[in-house]
Amino acid sequence: MRYEGCMASLSDDQVHELDRWFRAANYLAVGQIYLLDNPLLERPLVREDIKPRLLGHWGTTPGLNLVWTHLNRLIRERDAEAIVLCGPGHGGPAAVANAWLEGTYSEVFPAVSWDKEGMGLLFRQFSFPGGIPSHVAPETPGSIHEGGELGYVLSHAYGAAMDNPELLVAAVIGDGEFETGPLAASWHANKFVDPVHDGAVLPILSLNGWKIANPTIPARIHRDELESLLRGYGHHVITVEGDEPADVHRQMAAAMDEAHAMVREIWRAAREEGDLERRPWPMILLVTPKGWTGPAHVDGKPVEGTWRAHQVPLAGTRDNDEHRAQLEEWLRSYRPVELFAADGRPVEQIVGQAPVGTRRMSANPHANGGLLKRPLRLRDWRASAVEVERPGGSIHEPTRVLGRYLIDVVRDNDATFRIFGPDETASNRLDAVYEVTDKVWAADILDVDEHLARSGRVMEILSEHTCQGWLEGYLLTGRHGLFSCYEAFIHIVDSMLNQHAKWLKTTRDIEWRPPIASLNYLLSSHVWRQDHNGFSHQDPGFIDHVVNKKAEVVRVYLPPDTNTLLSTMAHCLQSEHYVNVVVSGKQPSFDWLDAEQADLHCARGLGIWDWASNDGGDPDVVVAAAGDVPTLEALAAVSLLREHLPDLRVRFVNVVDLMRLQDEREHPHGMGDREFDSVFTTDTPTVFAYHGYPWLIHRLTYRRTNHDNIHVRGYKEEGTTTTPFDMVMMNDIDRYHLVMDVIDRVPGLASRAGGVRQLMVDTRRRARQWTRTHGDDLPEVRDWTWDASAGPARGASP
Amino acid sequence: MRYEGCMASLSDDQVHELDRWFRAANYLAVGQIYLLDNPLLERPLVREDIKPRLLGHWGTTPGLNLVWTHLNRLIRERDAEAIVLCGPGHGGPAAVANAWLEGTYSEVFPAVSWDKEGMGLLFRQFSFPGGIPSHVAPETPGSIHEGGELGYVLSHAYGAAMDNPELLVAAVIGDGEFETGPLAASWHANKFVDPVHDGAVLPILSLNGWKIANPTIPARIHRDELESLLRGYGHHVITVEGDEPADVHRQMAAAMDEAHAMVREIWRAAREEGDLERRPWPMILLVTPKGWTGPAHVDGKPVEGTWRAHQVPLAGTRDNDEHRAQLEEWLRSYRPVELFAADGRPVEQIVGQAPVGTRRMSANPHANGGLLKRPLRLRDWRASAVEVERPGGSIHEPTRVLGRYLIDVVRDNDATFRIFGPDETASNRLDAVYEVTDKVWAADILDVDEHLARSGRVMEILSEHTCQGWLEGYLLTGRHGLFSCYEAFIHIVDSMLNQHAKWLKTTRDIEWRPPIASLNYLLSSHVWRQDHNGFSHQDPGFIDHVVNKKAEVVRVYLPPDTNTLLSTMAHCLQSEHYVNVVVSGKQPSFDWLDAEQADLHCARGLGIWDWASNDGGDPDVVVAAAGDVPTLEALAAVSLLREHLPDLRVRFVNVVDLMRLQDEREHPHGMGDREFDSVFTTDTPTVFAYHGYPWLIHRLTYRRTNHDNIHVRGYKEEGTTTTPFDMVMMNDIDRYHLVMDVIDRVPGLASRAGGVRQLMVDTRRRARQWTRTHGDDLPEVRDWTWDASAGPARGASP
Numbered sequence A, B: 001m002r003y004e005g006c007m008a009s010l011s012d013d014q015v016h017e018l019d020r021w022f023r024a025a026n027y028l029a030v031g032q033i034y035l036l037d038n039p040l041l042e043r044p045l046v047r048e049d050i051k052p053r054l055l056g057h058w059g060t061t062p063g064l065n066l067v068w069t070h071l072n073r074l075i076r077e078r079d080a081e082a083i084v085l086c087g088p089g090h091g092g093p094a095a096v097a098n099a100w101l102e103g104t105y106s107e108v109f110p111a112v113s114w115d116k117e118g119m120g121l122l123f124r125q126f127s128f129p130g131g132i133p134s135h136v137a138p139e140t141p142g143s144i145h146e147g148g149e150l151g152y153v154l155s156h157a158y159g160a161a162m163d164n165p166e167l168l169v170a171a172v173i174g175d176g177e178f179e180t181g182p183l184a185a186s187w188h189a190n191k192f193v194d195p196v197h198d199g200a201v202l203p204i205l206s207l208n209g210w211k212i213a214n215p216t217i218p219a220r221i222h223r224d225e226l227e228s229l230l231r232g233y234g235h236h237v238i239t240v241e242g243d244e245p246a247d248v249h250r251q252m253a254a255a256m257d258e259a260h261a262m263v264r265e266i267w268r269a270a271r272e273e274g275d276l277e278r279r280p281w282p283m284i285l286l287v288t289p290k291g292w293t294g295p296a297h298v299d300g301k302p303v304e305g306t307w308r309a310h311q312v313p314l315a316g317t318r319d320n321d322e323h324r325a326q327l328e329e330w331l332r333s334y335r336p337v338e339l340f341a342a343d344g345r346p347v348e349q350i351v352g353q354a355p356v357g358t359r360r361m362s363a364n365p366h367a368n369g370g371l372l373k374r375p376l377r378l379r380d381w382r383a384s385a386v387e388v389e390r391p392g393g394s395i396h397e398p399t400r401v402l403g404r405y406l407i408d409v410v411r412d413n414d415a416t417f418r419i420f421g422p423d424e425t426a427s428n429r430l431d432a433v434y435e436v437t438d439k440v441w442a443a444d445i446l447d448v449d450e451h452l453a454r455s456g457r458v459m460e461i462l463s464e465h466t467c468q469g470w471l472e473g474y475l476l477t478g479r480h481g482l483f484s485c486y487e488a489f490i491h492i493v494d495s496m497l498n499q500h501a502k503w504l505k506t507t508r509d510i511e512w513r514p515p516i517a518s519l520n521y522l523l524s525s526h527v528w529r530q531d532h533n534g535f536s537h538q539d540p541g542f543i544d545h546v547v548n549k550k551a552e553v554v555r556v557y558l559p560p561d562t563n564t565l566l567s568t569m570a571h572c573l574q575s576e577h578y579v580n581v582v583v584s585g586k587q588p589s590f591d592w593l594d595a596e597q598a599d600l601h602c603a604r605g606l607g608i609w610d611w612a613s614n615d616g617g618d619p620d621v622v623v624a625a626a627g628d629v630p631t632l633e634a635l636a637a638v639s640l641l642r643e644h645l646p647d648l649r650v651r652f653v654n655v656v657d658l659m660r661l662q663d664e665r666e667h668p669h670g671m672g673d674r675e676f677d678s679v680f681t682t683d684t685p686t687v688f689a690y691h692g693y694p695w696l697i698h699r700l701t702y703r704r705t706n707h708d709n710i711h712v713r714g715y716k717e718e719g720t721t722t723t724p725f726d727m728v729m730m731n732d733i734d735r736y737h738l739v740m741d742v743i744d745r746v747p748g749l750a751s752r753a754g755g756v757r758q759l760m761v762d763t764r765r766r767a768r769q770w771t772r773t774h775g776d777d778l779p780e781v782r783d784w785t786w787d788a789s790a791g792p793a794r795g796a797s798p
């Protein structure tokens, strides 16, 4: 191997010292799982020293400790800058133990001091009410990765490495986690690494052989099959295998050195010689027993090296004397007297092994992105606004115009902002950005390709999971980004969104973690315009999913036209520590508001559109809309009402910030009741055309005085490949149906407007028929325009 | 290669005939995308012959047609029984074209007859309002795979192959789809194939080089890297590569023969010689250009073999004369006169190539599982019921008892029922089934392993996606199953659930597709009992997600104890064509109902529990609960009320079938308003303890008279690693808080019960404090039992 020259050959002393750290970390991990008291084993363990409830995961922990030990050596010896992400983050005790050994834990949580008392607290608080979670979590210094839901460690790691050209991001992958889809896809992230501007990811596959109750696939296929797979993923595989610590330390040190040398060589060749050919990146295949160094047998059954080591190997330790004795033996096997001074502090030989200051992985600012985050440089979106002379007087493709706005964002933030998408950036019409940047592609590039390059700001892989993981990793390390996706398929990352939202929620209360940039979604190709895909591509439910998360971290926007989209997106890109969901169409559609109006409307979040209202402050009906297609249909309904029922006093309301509908006690954006009532009144029938599943509007408004009068139309799970207008008709949210709804709901109108109602029924029929014959929408629908001269009919509302 | 002897060496004539089918299918596909009329090109194409809206995907279509052509040859020549699943199912025209060529289409849709008129209709209806979707869809004969959302074709295929020992399931994988996580994980499904009892999956990777707007990763890594990857996945790779049809036909026929021979050899060795060693399964790497045989250039830009061929290569064909001429040239390049007789029927040489009857892939009953489905053999669950002498008098782990019930299910349906889980079957305490069956494992088995075997009924892989895909494939081919999963992580398959629910909804209206078995979820390790995992594992939102789907296909059950769980699950396992979500704890918990009562309660879906009520038909307050932990807290609250406010007339209601809460117009299980009012009254304050996010209860009940009086407690996104009772306290759904809610809501009680309220506040404080000190719950909480002697206090309610 080319890199052998760079590889460590350790003296016995060096091995001994490395093992000392490893033993200390293991000791502290076991202590966390079991001990309430007697942290230094100054006396034999008694019942009261043991926690009443034993909650934690031992099995994966020694592997994590080994990795930490040797990354520290690499950082010190080779002057590397590294962070580590723990895929099997259920091994929380490991990350906590190492952070305490490095001194960081006590810096961040002074009560958990760097002494015996602190060690006692460290043990006690773990998995304990009012203490810390059992997993690597936001509360863990040095972590950007929770590791509760398995599968995302590699994509997070690659996101962290982007635009951090000196950073090595080690990513420990559980061999069970290896089986998950998101993890499997994310191996290919190495085809998107820019060796000049990005750092490197070092995957470490922790092949401990087992999951919770089963062996793992990679442990039970032939080794050459596994290596073939890993090579096929684009890696040079360095194997470390054994169960004798000294031997494993030697192998591991050499493996780290080799990996690091390979990375440096790739960087050098790219940066100094401009050699941008993709080469295999190193990875480590770490084969050690699950629960290594723990009890070999318990109650006569093998534990170390089996699935039985996954959680707490010795059960009932409080009351079972034998198990307690075994625990004590286990703890003493690490020889605590060689690890900690009498006052509980780690001995000098351990302290000296920790890197210094922010080079400690537990204190590295890259693992606390808010520290590094700089505001995005954003120009005034109004410079990109489209001119709107009168409502509905012009037509634009909203996302295409947004693409033009993003040109500057990309240019002005060329190392801190990226756009992510599953092969949909152009389909979602953001392709203007290719005027100033490219899609990153480290694999082969052919002449026929367009906008592919070794460097760029756009990341496209057909894996929503990888896009999401990349972006999360990028944000968590202090940068900014945008994920553009088809609306229906964003459900693919529902569970990842959950975890990220939980991270945001938790870190709001952790003062040493400053806020990070928001996670921004642009959902286009939405439910109403799946003209050539149909039912499988129609689902607006991501909004509902997001709204279940803590109100303080989620926002949902439904800009009705191009300028409101620009205003919304500019706002979202500047915001901090939220999940922002923006849903917008890409098809040509009417502009309703000019820049000034859009600015005001978006600042308000919802408002009455005077020019579409003729209620003179006292409406007979409120017609409301949220979403671009619903706004179109609702305005068309208003124009029908004007034509056929000119006396009816109609107020038109548009909602862009969905959270405004909610009570101010429920959501920070929520409106006070009085303000809400001033818009929706306390007693006027309201016909509400909404982009998604109708009940969400009820949920958001059910405490409002006028709630019983709010009648919502939305998507009711009816769809197929058809015309745009047929699609809205299938869900009864079309203009004609909205007019019928108005007639049915305004007291006294039913009898008076029977003729109009019948006309609506007939027109719907005619419209459907027309599509069946011509394959296209009725001309009067397709060519409809808002007659701006007609309104406001009688005195605008306030 | 060992199998060369079995491989076809085709005569020129044979090649010519295969190509004839291929050309016919391509012709029919292009016709579907473009033509309104003039199907046989009897006259030059004119404007009116072209559809006004061109909606479809050409790029992937020729690859699918090639596969179909050669699978038909295999079926005929080698007497194989095969079905095909199209991963890139956006190539809908291909599946439809082949089904029409096979005659099936006209059998199923007589209007689309097997002649010129039918061909005209076939073309017109595609992607046309009132016609058929553009993708392979439920409407497509021969399909069990929609292919809209990419990533699931392999797991579906493996599910279809299980327990179908003679079936070959070909699965075409797009090279873009290849990048998705679910697809990447599902390659490893081959470690779970039982060569004796299962059929085989033949993966065909369609390496056409492109996605929508980008090249694909597998097309742009070195070929040996790709092959290394595929070998690592456990496959023998047979490559077919070219762009000259005759050459490709020769290669493809040989590849199919080789693959088939390998499969037969694995089967033979396993079945005749008992040789169960895992061997590489064959797969085909098919390298042909995207949009093969289509326009090479359009408007001077390369199209065939590029991403530009993805959808409709020639735009504006109605009005652009040049494009229309190019379209005509393209269509004529297939030489339609050699393909169809003057009456439009396929010529004899084509008809003769189709397999016969149900051997046609478009007519194979495995692709229409309802035809094959037999009811599950189920014994009376009451035989497995636990004895319950009095409410709360005994304790069981509900899922553990369910495991015992499943023993018989597994034994009595040993080729038609499987249990799927992501390494959680034992963790969810269903492990009793291992008394009669094993976990399937085709990889290496060691002595230390337990319950792993080459055959079995339990499928465990750490991939929720693969579990879901397997089960869907198994159900869609007419079998039965159960997916047991941690509640929080079932969100991982949200989007897969969407697609399956859409399939169920659509097929309800397709009369030639009889119903299939329900998709049954058992969600355990739920939000309230994540004692050793914490926040990342806490999310009850899957219920909300499911309830957004069409009411007629979804059901949600929250059995409060062991016997109700048995009753519910027995009901679900028998049901057809639903998605059933059952949420149940696995921790020891009280039994409330004996078998008889459980039976009645579950039949009712919700009901008043007399023994916990003292309202005498006229309650001051209704205390309601849905979910096991909420039921416990609500009953404990009732007992506190009895103790401290003995005069208060309390009605206790338990909800097991959540859909009962809804209006009968909204859901088939919904209650009529009168019935609802008779339980919840029209005016009594109701305190409702609910398992999940509280607003769902509002959503389900918002039309009820008493809705404004319903006050719901549930999960409000507060969680961590802590004790069970601390967890309910964090979310204000604990017994003490429920009592406070009652006091706050029953008119007049606030002043009278001030002391009790204060006691509740204090007890909560004391309970929290206790956990902080002892790491466990307050003994009076932990050891609480229902005092059955105390009630019903004053005359049970009716």
Ligand SMILES: Cc1ncc(C[n+]2csc(CCOP(=O)(O)OP(=O)(O)O)c2C)c(N)n1
Pocket (backbone or CB within 6 Å): A059, A060, A088, A090, A148, A149, A150, A151, A173, A174, A175, A176, A177, A178, A180, A206, A208, A209, A210, A211, A212, A216, A290, A310, B422, B423, B462, B489, B492
């Ligand atoms: C997506 C997901 N599914 C299921 C689980 C439940 N679970 C927790 S740990 C574990 C086994 C993990 O095995 P492995 O990745 O090998 O980790 P290690 O052996 O290092 O503990 C499982 C299945 C989970 N955390 N995430």
Ligand SMILES: Cc1ncc(C[n+]2csc(CCOP(=O)(O)OP(=O)(O)O)c2C)c(N)n1
Pocket (backbone or CB within 6 Å): A422, A423, A462, A489, A492, B059, B060, B088, B090, B148, B149, B150, B151, B173, B174, B175, B176, B177, B178, B180, B206, B208, B209, B210, B211, B212, B216, B290, B310
């Ligand atoms: C999960 C998912 N994400 C995105 C899309 C949008 N999409 C439709 S087709 C396609 C490209 C598919 O490429 P490939 O699998 O290679 O198919 P083919 O080239 O045969 O058309 C994409 C990204 C999708 N259908 N599913």
Ligand SMILES: [Mg+2]
Pocket (backbone or CB within 6 Å): A174, A175, A176, A206, A207, A208, A209, A210, A211, A216, A290
């Ligand atoms: Mg493992």
Ligand SMILES: [Mg+2]
Pocket (backbone or CB within 6 Å): B174, B175, B176, B206, B207, B208, B209, B210, B211, B216, B290
């Ligand atoms: Mg492709």
